Amino acid sequence: MTSKDSIQEAAGRIRAGYETGTPCEPVRELLDDGDIDGAYDIQEAVTVWRLETGARLVGRKIGLTSVVVQTQLGVDQPDYGMLFDDMAVPDGEEIPLGRVLQPRVEAEVAYVLEDDLIDERPTTAQVMSAVAYASPAIEVVGSRIKDWNITILDTIADNASSGLYVLGNDKVPIEAFDGRMCGMVMENRGEPTAVGAGAACLGHPINAVRWLAEVMVARGRPLMAGDVVMSGALGPMVAVTPGEVYEARISGLGSVRAVFGA
Amino acid sequence: MATDIKKLAEIVDTAAIEATAIPQLSQSHSFTLDEAYDIQAEMINRRLVRGEVRVGMKMGFTSRAKMIQMGVDDMIWGRLTDGGVISLRDYVHPRVEPEVAFLLKKPLTGPTTPMQAMAAVEAIAPALEIIDSRYEAFKFNVQDVVADNASSTGFVIGPWCPPDTDLDNLGGIMEFNGRPVQIGSTAAILGHPGRSLAAASRMTAEEGETLEVGWIVMAGGVTEASPLSAGISVRNSVEGLGSVGFKVVE
Numbered sequence: 001m002t003s004k005d006s007i008q009e010a011a012g013r014i015r016a017g018y019e020t021g022t023p024c025e026p027v028r029e030l031l032d033d034g035d036i037d038g039a040y041d042i043q044e045a046v047t048v049w050r051l052e053t054g055a056r057l058v059g060r061k062i063g064l065t066s067v068v069v070q071t072q073l074g075v076d077q078p079d080y081g082m083l084f085d086d087m088a089v090p091d092g093e094e095i096p097l098g099r100v101l102q103p104r105v106e107a108e109v110a111y112v113l114e115d116d117l118i119d120e121r122p123t124t125a126q127v128m129s130a131v132a133y134a135s136p137a138i139e140v141v142g143s144r145i146k147d148w149n150i151t152i153l154d155t156i157a158d159n160a161s162s163g164l165y166v167l168g169n170d171k172v173p174i175e176a177f178d179g180r181m182c183g184m185v186m187e188n189r190g191e192p193t194a195v196g197a198g199a200a201c202l203g204h205p206i207n208a209v210r211w212l213a214e215v216m217v218a219r220g221r222p223l224m225a226g227d228v229v230m231s232g233a234l235g236p237m238v239a240v241t242p243g244e245v246y247e248a249r250i251s252g253l254g255s256v257r258a259v260f261g262a
Numbered sequence: 263m264a265t266d267i268k269k270l271a272e273i274v275d276t277a278a279i280e281a282t283a284i285p286q287l288s289q290s291h292s293f294t295l296d297e298a299y300d301i302q303a304e305m306i307n308r309r310l311v312r313g314e315v316r317v318g319m320k321m322g323f324t325s326r327a328k329m330i331q332m333g334v335d336d337m338i339w340g341r342l343t344d345g346g347v348i349s350l351r352d353y354v355h356p357r358v359e360p361e362v363a364f365l366l367k368k369p370l371t372g373p374t375t376p377m378q379a380m381a382a383v384e385a386i387a388p389a390l391e392i393i394d395s396r397y398e399a400f401k402f403n404v405q406d407v408v409a410d411n412a413s414s415t416g417f418v419i420g421p422w423c424p425p426d427t428d429l430d431n432l433g434g435i436m437e438f439n440g441r442p443v444q445i446g447s448t449a450a451i452l453g454h455p456g457r458s459l460a461a462a463s464r465m466t467a468e469e470g471e472t473l474e475v476g477w478i479v480m481a482g483g484v485t486e487a488s489p490l491s492a493g494i495s496v497r498n499s500v501e502g503l504g505s506v507g508f509k510v511v512e
Binding site (some may be wrong): 107178180181182183184187190191192193196197198199200203210249250251 | 263325399430431432433434435437446447448449450453499500501502
């Protein structure tokens with residue numbers, strides 16, 4: 001098991017990445033090989049620091065929901081990170097350059113909950129009943145680790161590489177769109193830069209939320225009413241160019257824009 | 263020296279009939295893109311002489327990524343005929359690509375807008391295109407692939423639907439034996455398949471052809487193609503349009 005000192009040292013490195021705005025070295029060598037629990041312990045240490053310094057927990061993000069990406073990183077399950085209140089960006093509001101280190105964008109379905117999910121093994125039916133509505137969303141991922149030089153351990157420790165998230169202003173009941181078949185296109189200057197469909201996220205985005213609900217109970221931070229869940233990318237990630245606008249459209253869900261300052 | 267259109271057309275046609283890979287034509291002959299379309303037309307003539315019937319046309323390179331990869335700034339097109347029985351033995355190294363197809367109720371010719379082009383559409387359908395390059399290792403430049411009828415080989419059309427669905431962002435899932443192998447959106451086709459249809463009208467007119475009433479136009483790939491092998495059951499589902507499939511045998 002990775003020592004407490006190593007966990008704290010790794011968490012300190014990532015904290016410094018946030019505080020100085022300078023990416024840090026990877027933290028994987030501070031962990032035992034394949035110690036995913038230890039990586040989540042690092043993430044939790046940074047979460048505690050964020051909460052103690054005034055941030056409010058408003059949701060979660062799910063990452064590694066594509067089979068292709070899982071294979072690339074040599075894992076067989078998704079990962080998760082925390083969403084804090086200061087990570088929420090209104091649709092179309094300009095994101096100043098440097099707000100996120102090494103930003104990339106991906107289009108996702110966001111679910112907003114109206115019930116707590118506190119059972120140890122929640123079913124898909126329970127999860128669907130707990131969802132108030134869905135919205136189109138763009139996640140701005142970023143890495144505190146220099147040059148995105150990450151393994152699965154680094155990204156988990158670094159809050160699953162989360163940065164900011166933009167929710168569209170459409171509140172759509174989940175029965176009003178086809179979560180599996182819905183087309184996704186993200187455009188930049190009128191050109192499609194990423195395309196995909198709902199099935200790219202674990203076959204159906206709600207499957208990812210069910211996975212998360214179970215894991216969060218086990219980790220002691222269950223999903224609660226009001227939480228936003230960014231369920232995972234529906235297509236490839238796109239590297240951000242300063243000054244550009246990225247608009248994602250998800251069939252049946254509407255559209256959302258991430259606007260970047262130059 | 264003038265390009266021997268007839269001879270090159272015979273080489274490609276024979277390769278298709280015999281399901282045998284050949285070296286790229288461009289390695290032994292130098293010819294322009296215009297001449298490549300002449301070779302294609304001559305090769306199709308050989309099929310028509312054998313009794314096949316012209317039923318439509320297909321678009322290729324309709325995604326920006328593919329154009330950049332091939333170093334070209336326009337799409338390519340090929341001619342669809344009704345010939346050929348689908349069996350793995352008839353192909354060199356077949357791949358399958360999920361697509362959407364248009365059925366025309368009005369002729370289209372010359373430059374047109376996507377809106378005008380869509381007004382000529384009777385119905386739309388999910389479709390699968392079998393593509394098979396007659397060139398070794400599926401390697402070619404743009405002249406080679408045009409001379410080889412844009413790799414066109416076979417196609418299967420699903421249920422025809424009224425053209426009132428907004429086509430710009432329909433999810434598409436292609437499955438092999440029930441497992442997704444390609445996931446994308448019709449937005450991959452130039453942002454909207456109607457743009458591909460408008461381009462089809464423009465590009466065929468440059469060769470003196472008209473898109474006829476009752477023709478099928480294959481608009482381009484919703485995703486990349488995947489290689490076929492025996493025993494696979496292929497299905498393409500397109501959001502709101504239903505699905506289409508076939509089975510691959512030896």
